[in-house]
Amino acid sequence: MKYAKNILETIGNTPLVQLNKLTEDIDALVLAKVETFNPGNSVKDRMAVKMIEDAEADGRLQPGGTIIEGTSGNTGMGLALAAIIKGYKLICVISDKQSKEKIDILRAVGAEVVVCPTNVEPTDPRSYYSVSKRLAEETPNAWYVNQYDNPSNAIAHYEQTGPEIWEQTEGKITHFIVGVGTGGTISGVGKYLKEKNPDIKIWGVDTYGSVFKKYHETGVFDENEVYPYITEGIGEDILPKNVDFSIIDGFTKVTDKDAAVYTRKIAKEEGIFVGNSAGAAIKGMLQLKQHFTKDDVVVVLFHDSGSRYVAKMFNDDWMRERGFLEVAVTKAGDLIAQHKNVPLVTLRTEELVSHAIERMRKYKISQIPVEDVNGFVGSVNESDLLRAFIEDKNMSDKPVKEVMGAPFPVVTVDTPLDKLSKLITRENDAVLVALADGTHHIITKHDIISAI
Template identity: 50%
Template sequence: MAYSNILETIGKTPLVRLNKTVANVRARVYAKLESFNPGLSAKDRIALHIIERAEQMGRLQPGGTVVDATSGNTGLSLAMVCAWKGYRCVLTVTEKISKDKLNSLRAMGAEVELCPKDAKHDDPRSYVRRAEQLAREIPGAFYANQNFNADNAEAHYLSTGPEIWAETDGQVTWLIGSASTGGTLCGTGRYLREQNPKVKIIAVDAYGSVLKKYHETGIFDESEIGPYQIEGTGKNFIPGNVDFELIDRFVKVTDRESALRTRELARREGILAGYSSGAVLQCLHQIKEQLTPQDVVVLLFADHGSKYISKVFDDEWMKEQGFLPEEEAVEEPAATIANPPHSPKG
């Protein structure tokens, strides 16, 4: 099929069965590979939807500026859409962004401002507050506001959810994905829950994030906030797109285990996925005892591993973090595939 422009290629990403990395998991496990989007992440869906809705509502005029705070993926997607549509793109990011992501943003024409990675949400130096300030200062700016813009979750409700339902022939029973802005997991999950109220929705969180405790207690506990390395997982504030009533459970994973799972995906499945994908796989292994052979589990793999070549796929970086020694501790034992791949129907 020939396309008129790059934006037409967004969505309809493949659902791929995992085998070697889940050999001791009783359920059938599939990964939704959002890296097949042109911007290499799930955020392409929301960038296009948010910008087109802003155009329709008159909030973004020709020649205008799009501003947002991003961990990198949304920024690249916004920059891609802006490049095609002719908008200026101004982004704020935290200093923990990988060099690969930062270079990609600038390559796409985005203007990028680095903000302290440990700044609290209300700190004027935080990447969110700085984006808000820029949106106020730049004439004609549109603040995409992915954390609180309901169009974020709606993009996945309208696309990712229906795709997964169709790809599994309506057999999906578990959905597992990282919680950050909440749009991908909750938009997708809301659609699936409407089709089958019994679908379990599991959110992956990081140590250093406030989301899990808030879900369990309703308390925003600043003592939970701390530095961590996983990108696109967890928050130090409560995003408006996280639907806490929709989510059944939050599961925290460590930086190290998530990094090693990410490397394992590449070496054993041939899937070069991003850091948060390793976090999602680690979460699966932490809850695997709850699964049955009848379950069909879909893991949301949000982005591509090429964005993390200088981090989790760099041995020196891994050693600096203390992650590389004893790598075999979280790897699955070598095994042949007991059950050959087949469709979700079985």
């Protein structure tokens, strides 16, 4: 009989899958190393088990101990599987930008999850780096994994992932492309492949808000390049010891929007349901296509499963809120499509200024059209109200007509976007769109910026 003695024995030997539709403009053969076939659904299963086994061997991890690690989710899952089989407790420290699915999955497999803020310095005591270290110091019989600097991370990929790719391509691989986070995958795989053939090019995919690309090119750690970003699983605001820059031939950066859009494209055009870093990796590969020839074999590694991003990149509302959804916006009707079922908030000329303030607060808006029995006759915005209060502290008891400005311009649903943009100026905050049924909707500066 053929069977695995436990789930850990199923790790590895993930398939290489040819990409077709997304690579129609590329002459080279492009293959995806689909790591979601691992039992924990990510590339991190490999190094999680390796780090634990090496810690067991040298005594850092004792029987019945507690494993503690800062993770973006995938390493935590690999550690959780190993902890279950080997009888350890696990505490995962995760940043609040990670998807809810990742947090829920970790808890589902028995891990204790501590959530920390993303937008703090690595040295801040609230950061997930700092909290991980503190918990390891405070918890009896604990071992802090530290995947960023733990050499077993890269060794796992040198011993497993690299040889798999070499054998699966029969040594014909010419380029390896992968998103870079802890650096273990690119450094381990890259080292193995370079030893087999020094001409193989190793490319890292970075994200805006991360330091890797500039540091690789200049040797300068530029703190001005560190800022919040949405893409998960790649990029860093530190330099992990596992990133061996001498092995990497170059980096390309991918925007949050492109990473999210291409995550969806992989699913819809190739039928491969993978995660956010895969979207970044495939877009990075497309940005490098000038480096490929028809005889090349390009391998792109897909880190994890799309199931961990269902509420994010695979959710239309989430994508739309961030301006990532690829919807053609050319006219006024397109701009109001998402809120045309929400009634327009208005004021009457004789209503009090206090009513205007209350309405702005209730609906979280900053401008309101004013009407009387004959139609729209004016408008108020938060700047008007602020100036009015500075001049007269009793303004809240006066009618809106005493502080209102000119009425907003009215356009039709077919008014082009460029004409709309010209109507919104420093003096005019919004435009009203007249519908065929006699109702109106509002377009603000925010709507136009979001469309852009």
